[in-house]
Each structure stands twice: as C-alpha cells, then as structure tokens.
Amino acid sequence: MIELKNVTRRFGDTVAVDGIDLAIETGEVCVLVGSSGCGKSTTLRMINRLLPHSSGEIRVDGKDITTLNPERLRLNMGYVIQGTGLFPHWTVARNIALVPRLLKWPQARVDARVRELMTLLDLDPDTYANKYPAQLSGGQAQRVGVARALAADPNILLMDEPFGALDAITRENLQLEMLRIQRQVRKTTVFVTHDIDEALKLATRIAVMDQGRIVQHDTPENILRHPASEFVENLVGKQDRGLKLMSLRPVRELMTAHARPRPATPGADALGEDDSLREALSVMLCRNLTQLPVCNGRGEETGVIARERIIRDGV
Numbered sequence: 001m002i003e004l005k006n007v008t009r010r011f012g013d014t015v016a017v018d019g020i021d022l023a024i025e026t027g028e029v030c031v032l033v034g035s036s037g038c039g040k041s042t043t044l045r046m047i048n049r050l051l052p053h054s055s056g057e058i059r060v061d062g063k064d065i066t067t068l069n070p071e072r073l074r075l076n077m078g079y080v081i082q083g084t085g086l087f088p089h090w091t092v093a094r095n096i097a098l099v100p101r102l103l104k105w106p107q108a109r110v111d112a113r114v115r116e117l118m119t120l121l122d123l124d125p126d127t128y129a130n131k132y133p134a135q136l137s138g139g140q141a142q143r144v145g146v147a148r149a150l151a152a153d154p155n156i157l158l159m160d161e162p163f164g165a166l167d168a169i170t171r172e173n174l175q176l177e178m179l180r181i182q183r184q185v186r187k188t189t190v191f192v193t194h195d196i197d198e199a200l201k202l203a204t205r206i207a208v209m210d211q212g213r214i215v216q217h218d219t220p221e222n223i224l225r226h227p228a229s230e231f232v233e234n235l236v237g238k239q240d241r242g243l244k245l246m247s248l249r250p251v252r253e254l255m256t257a258h259a260r261p262r263p264a265t266p267g268a269d270a271l272g273e274d275d276s277l278r279e280a281l282s283v284m285l286c287r288n289l290t291q292l293p294v295c296n297g298r299g300e301e302t303g304v305i306a307r308e309r310i311i312r313d314g315v
C-alpha cells in the first residue's frame with residue numbers, strides 16, 4: 001500500500017504538489033490524470049524518491065520512505081517512462097536484465113526471467129533478445145521498458161506516460177496488454193497520463209489533479225457519473241459521458257446467454273464476452289444489425305447481445 005499524507009513539493013516559488021492526500025491499496029491501478037503541469041510526474045517521482053518531498057509523509061507498506069535506503073526502495077518499484085530510457089548500447093536482453101543483475105541473480109535465472117518476460121510482453125525472445133533499442137519500433141521499445149520494470153518482480157509499478165509517444169493503434173494494443181498482464185501479475189500501480197480515455201480504461205481508481213491538488217479520487221464509474229466539479233466534468237467530456245460509461249461495461253453483463261455454449265457459426269461476425277458495450281453498439285450501428293452473437297475465449301458461441309438492450313440498460 002502507498003500512502004501520501006499532506007505531501008507538498010516546491011521548486012523555488014512554484015508549488016508543484018500542494019498538500020495532497022492519497023491512499024493506493026495493494027493491487028490497485030491508480031491513474032493520475034490532469035492537464036500539463038498539474039503535478040502528476042512530480043507526485044510519481046516522490047514515491048520512488050527520485051525527488052524528495054518538501055513536507056508531509058509518504059509511506060510504502062506502512063514504512064516512511066525517508067527511513068528507507070533509496071536504492072533498495074527503487075529496486076522494489078518498477079519505473080517506466082515515456083521514451084523508455086533504455087540503454088542504447090545494450091541489447092534488449094541486457095536492458096531487461098538490469099535489475100536482476102544488480103540483485104546478483106545467478107545467470108541462468110536471469111536468462112530464464114528475460115525469456116519469460118519477453119514472452120509475456122509478446123516479444124519473441126529468439127528474434128528480439130539480441131537486438132538493440134534503435135532496431136525496435138516505438139511500441140516494441142516500450143514493451144521492453146515494461147519488461148525491464150517487471151524484471152525483478154517488484155511489488156510496485158510506477159508508469160509515467162509510458163504510452164504517450166505512440167500512435168493510437170500501438171497505444172491501444174499496449175493498453176490491452178497492460179490489462180492482461182495486470183490480471184496475471186497484479187502489481188500496485190501508479191500510472192500517469194493526461195489522456196482521460198486511457199485513465200478510464202486502465203484505472204481501478206483515478207486521481208484527478210489540478211494545480212498541484214487532487215480534486216477527485218474515485219472509481220472510473222463514479223468519476224463519470226458524479227464529477228466533483230466543473231473541471232472534472234470538462235475533463236471527462238460533457239457530451240460523450242454515456243458512451244464512456246458503456247466502454248466500462250463488458251458485453252457479458254447484458255447478453256442473453258444460451259443454456260449451454262454452442263459451436264460458433266463459421267465466418268459470422270461475433271463479439272467477445274469482454275468486449276465493451278460501446279464496441280458492441282458501434283459494430284451494430286456500422287453494420288446496421290440489431291443483434292450479434294457473443295463468443296467466449298474458446299470460440300464457442302455463448303449468447304447474443306441486442307442493440308435495444310444496450311441502448312436501454314447500457315448506461
């Protein structure tokens with residue numbers, strides 16, 4: 001668990017972070033969101049002591065971080081930044097192995113871990129382990145950055161706009177991958193972005209920041225349903241809040257399930273149970289359909305979802 005109590009950070013006369021309180025439970029993904037310069041990165045960097053806080057208290061698993069050795073603290077916190085920060089003259093494998101080697105793991109264990117992580121991040125080890133960062137696409141390099149952060153299995157993951165420099169499709173893929181990985185490894189994560197859609201997709205809780213303060217800290221659904229101020233309302237978008245709420249709910253919640261799974265009709269369009277209601281509605285509107293079959297992860301048809309049901313009950 002990470003707790004910030006009345007934490008302030010000043011740079012000369014600038015108050016970058018202004019007396020914030022924030023509690024992040026173990027296993028949560030807390031996304032810090034807000035406009036440029038509101039103090040998101042400063043908050044993140046105070047948690048791993050890259051920046052000292054001017055006043056207040058930061059505790060990790062109950063321990064005041066100023067009483068802990070900063071290097072040891074950081075070894076337990078994976079850190080991913082925009083632009084990856086990979087060492088350009090090191091291979092992918094060596095970059096990922098950085099922290100395990102600092103921890104003096106035996107070489108065989110390091111090698112096995114590098115392969116395991118590359119596979120988890122969908123990077124074929126035989127193809128990419130010996131490449132250099134300059135030989136990778138932006139998305140691949142960012143995956144290596146995430147693999148490096150996870151290498152020594154830290155309890156905490158700090159991510160500062162990790163997907164900010166990527167094109168929309170690569171960004172979406174990495175977001176989906178992050179959700180998949182999070183289901184598997186469940187790290188306490190603090191994630192900085194200025195993209196509210198990214199925040200809504202990834203967060204268990206969102207902390208909205210404005211001018212160094214936290215103006216709302218709540219679940220994505222509550223932020224959308226009950227924005228605490230006009231600032232938050234504008235941030236989440238006044239016009240498309242209904243669609244954003246639909247994007248938080250999976251098809252499985254409103255589908256009519258078959259009594260038992262049946263083989264999917266070959267070649268037919270189908271949705272996945274975990275696709276969002278928003279995606280389902282969008283597909284049906286585009287193709288002028290009133291309903292669509294829904295399939296499970298094994299490709300069996302488990303039910304149907306109707307357009308009218310989404311419109312009636314989706315928000």
Ligand SMILES: Nc1ncnc2c1ncn2[C@@H]1O[C@H](COP(=O)(O)OP(=O)(O)OP(=O)(O)O)[C@@H](O)[C@H]1O
Binds near residue numbers: 039
């Ligand atoms: N090293 C520094 N020296 C002086 N001022 C700084 C320093 N780092 C940050 N600041 C100031 O502190 C404030 C908060 O900066 P911070 O980088 O935390 O914002 P942010 O929300 O992460 O912004 P962005 O989304 O643009 O990265 C800004 O006004 C910034 O100019």
